[in-house]
Amino acid sequence: MELYLATAIGLLTAVGTYLLLRGRSFPVILGLTLISYAVNLFIFASGGLRLSAPPILQSGVTTYTDPVPQALVLTAIVISFAMTAVITILALGAWLGAGHDRVDMSEGDEP
Amino acid sequence: MTHLIILPVVLPALLGPITLLFFRAHPAAQRAMGLGGTAALLALALALWPIATDGPQLYRLGDWPAPFGIVLVLDRLAALMLILTAFLALAVQIYVLGTGWDRKGRHFHALFLFQLMGLNGAFLTGDAFNLFVFFEVLLIASYGLMVHGGGTNRIRAGVQYVTYNLVGSSLFLIGLATVYGMTGTLNMADLGQRIAALPDGDMALTRVAAVLLLLVFAIKGALVPLHLWLPNTYALAPGPVAALFAVMTKVGAYATLRLGSVMLPKGTTELLFGTLLAPAGMLTLIIGALGVLGAKGLARQAAFAAVASMGTVFIGLSALDPAVTAATLYYMIHSTLAGALLFLITDQVQTLRNSDDLTQARPPLPGTLAALFFVAAIATAGMPPLSGFLGKLLILQSLPVWPVWTTILLGSLLLMLGLARSGSLLFWKGYEIAAQPTGQIPPLARFALVALILSLVALTLFAGQIHPALQQIAQDLHDPIAYVQANDLPAMGAKP
Secondary structure, three states, X not given: OHHHHHHHHHXXXXXXXXXXXXXXXXXXXXXXXXXXHHHXXXXXXXXXXXXXXXXXXXXXXXXXXXXXXXXXXXXXXXXXXHHHHHHHHHHHHHHHHHOOOEOOOOOOOOO | OOHXXXXXXXXXXXXXXXXXXXXXXXXXXXXXHHHHHHHHHHHHHHHXXXXXXXXXXXXXXXXXXXXXXXXXXXXXXXXXXXXXXXXXXXXXXHHHHHHOHHHHXXXXXXXXXXXXXXXXXXXXXXXXXXXXXXXXXXXXXXXXXXXOOOOHHHHHHHHHHHHHHHHHHHHHHHHHHHHHHHHOOOEHXXXXXXXXXXXXXXXXXXXXXXXXXXXXXXXXXXXOOOOOHHHHHHHXXXXXXXXXXXXXXHHHHHHHHHHHHHHOOHHHHHHHXXXXXXXXXXXXXXXXXXXXXXXXXXXXXXXXXXXXXXHHHHHHHHOOOHHHHHHHHHHHHHHHHHHHHHHHHHHHHHHHHOOOEOOOOOOOOOHHHXXXXXXHHHHHHOOOOOHHXXXXXXHHHHOOOHHHHHHHHHHHHHHHHHHHHHHHHHHOHHHHOXXXXXXXXXXXXXXXXXXXXXXXXXXXXXXXXXXXXXXXXXXXXXXXXXXXXXXXXXXXXXXX
16 A cells, blocks of 8 residues: 555656646646645655544544544645645736746846 | 734734725725734734743643644744844835835735734744644735736746745645654654654654755745745835845745754754755855846846845854854844845835836936935945944854855955946936936835834944844754743653
């Protein structure tokens, strides 16, 4: 299970990084999304992987999984989701204003 | 446990939404909320200073004990950063009211308050994941402020800025998850203890996590080669927003300090700061100074000056010596105020010349603006008689090694040359066109600029009183026992 998850995280990060380095805003945003998926899986795995164990601490219970990474990953999901929305709107504004969606800028560009 | 500690976060968190929800159509009320809120934050920060001097104070959110609940820790360093942020924000706020920048787009004041909430939270928190959350709060507000007023190129620069910071946030999360996987805690003080107690076999993992976190803070602090987001963002952001952002790079420096002081064991910090931070800081100073020399526009020049000042700050921080840290903190206060001053003056120059290009000849600018620019340039380059000179002198005096001396002195020379060139192009070349000086600085804006200059003068005059307090802060940072004890952690041994 660890091998599968690690491979998935690695693959998502690799693809995300590749897309991030493209010159147009759509692949860049897609790349950011994939990286955030990889990060979420990584956080989820940081408490250790356990099958069919609830994330609940109770006295007398011995099989449980660490609840903290699950809380952390929720926060991370919400934030990355909101940030994706923000950058999509910004990229849309830049595309409508400039007439193209290239991410790079030249030095002479003034406000 | 005093509830005053949480107020710098809660107050803007309340005022922001109120401004957004109820004063949507009342610009005057929005301004009152913005100005009143910022002034209240300054008063609050000043009231927190005497509390912090009694030693680090803990605030448990929801009264959950330390490693399980999130805590805020108010120590001298946090209180100092709160005061600096609130003072800068108030000056910027007055400038904004004077120039009407807030009317050029929507929701300026709400975003401004959210930005302050994020900054204050980042300075106060004692929990590493909470630091991430406050980073996101201040960043998402800064995305809104950065594109305030619109314009295609500003929005395009905004896309770059957001992308860069989202990658930074991802790295931050990976670093935090690694740390959590190793230690099972996210409380900064607890992290420090548990990382130090890790077996030697985990050393590699500790270093990976430490480098990841340092990388994130270096992005925030615009350390070369991670500075690439800064020149475009600061040059294309509205002038007053860029001035407020002067404190944002300092969040990176602040977090680096906390990382090195509390979270990492001494050996790891020394290795990390000595081999990575020190050379990168020198490179940052030189690249920033070269950027100042080569910039075609005044805004870009001010942005590169901000990069250069961060170089000096990181050189000082990497030395890990209480005397140098105290000097660096002094320089950090100075460079925040001086950087903001330069950005505000740049905004005035842009407004009055209607162009940012230094080489274009335009009708002459008013003499007051020339005088203000002269003072700002002296402050930025670190020349006597202002506090920048004192700050650099203190760093050089406490760090007598030749690479540091060469870099800082060469950097200062380049900064001086670059600023002298733009000063003569801006204020003398204009007289080649036979025309009357154009425009005037709005009175409130002039008040804000003079207030910033007076604060620099005060920083110089009262250096004798301020420096001992900074030495105390540096001492606390190098021996963070009081900080750790304040967290009231359960005894080590029982694994969570």
